[in-house]
Amino acid sequence: MDMLQGMNDALNYIEENLDSTIDLDEVANRAFCSKYHFKRLFTLLSGITISEYIRRRRLTLAALELKDSQVKVIDIAMKYGYQSPDAFTRAFQNCHGVTPSLSRKPQQNLKAYPRMTFQLTIQGGSEMKYRIVEKDAFKVIGVKYEVEMVNGILSPTYENMIAGISDTKMGELESLSNKEPYGIVHVSVNYSESSDEKATFNQYIGAVTTQDEINEYSTLEVPALTWAIFEVEGDWLQVEKHWQRIYSEWLPTSSYELTEGPEILASKDQKNEIWISIKKK
Structure with missing residues (x-):
């Protein structure tokens, strides 16, 4: 159970720092393992890399904030770690299928990637040799x-x-x-x-x-x-x-x-x- 708690503590840290620098050494420390093992374990359990997970979470929050027409695209790009509007636009379009500007239109479909949690599931008593x-x-x-x-x-x-x-x-x-x-x-x-x-x-x-x-x-x-x-x-x-x-x-x-x-x-x-x-x- 310590491993599960550590993985979830690491995810909590990530969630709290999506709008700032995420130190993967600190992420791994909270999961009680090395950075190498955290990355490997996360990918095996979730099916995606930790970098991809962070990217998806940041772009999910960015899409929500873009609904406020008073907020500038460049400000949101900088907030979530993109150094230029072009880099942000490319990442946003790859994720959501539309540019940041078009995402502001009413009825525009976007993608949301909810935060993860890790849980232990007991299934059917199937033995493992x-x-x-x-x-x-x-x-x-x-x-x-x-x-x-x-x-x-x-x-x-x-x-x-x-x-x-x-x-x-x-x-x-x-x-x-x-x-x-x-x-x-x-x-x-x-x-x-x-x-x-x-x-x-x-x-x-x-x-x-x-x-x-x-x-x-x-x-x-x-x-x-x-x-x-x-x-x-x-x-x-x-x-x-x-x-x-x-x-x-x-x-x-x-x-x-x-x-x-x-x-x-x-x-x-x-x-x-x-x-x-x-x-x-």
Whole structure:
């Protein structure tokens, strides 16, 4: 429950400072985690980056204030952190579909993004099979993609990443697997969020192996970490649902928190495991 309270305290701070500078270090402090982990956790729980959430909230309030015809557009732009009317107009139009001036017309439709809160939801007593493992460093060899995420949309898409690996190469990668987690592994690492509301990370699709590096593939060295490992039955849709349950149900009520490290999905013989790196609270 401490995690949920911390996340909501962070959202309260953001809400109180939408018309001033928002210090993401202070946001993370209120959530009792590092800035890196707060950004990652927020995106996993909400589906958008923290920068995008702040932008949407500011533009929601700006739209409401524009209904007052006595208030100048430039004053509202400056109030919500835009250094020029042009920058404000572009952001406002991307969000609401109309310019700030047109938004003042009666009957004009606009978008509103209410503030978020995080809650723990108990759903149906559905069990989650997991184990906690301390694991030495290991190596992943595979195909590396540099991925950009804007508003929850990946470039390249995951489907394109998979399609870019031939069946022959996928079989070759699977044959390299000789160490846990076994099978084909999908590893997300080096997540970061830039000031222009974009998130980036590296995606590796390959295998955990003790074999030497192979020139045509990339190598990722994973340090020694403690892992929470979850068994997942079913198709990719069930895997996605399980990711959400881990972060919204298991993590808030456990005695662990995230630590900096990769996120791994391992698939072998139609069985899946989700690996997240953790540490004791």
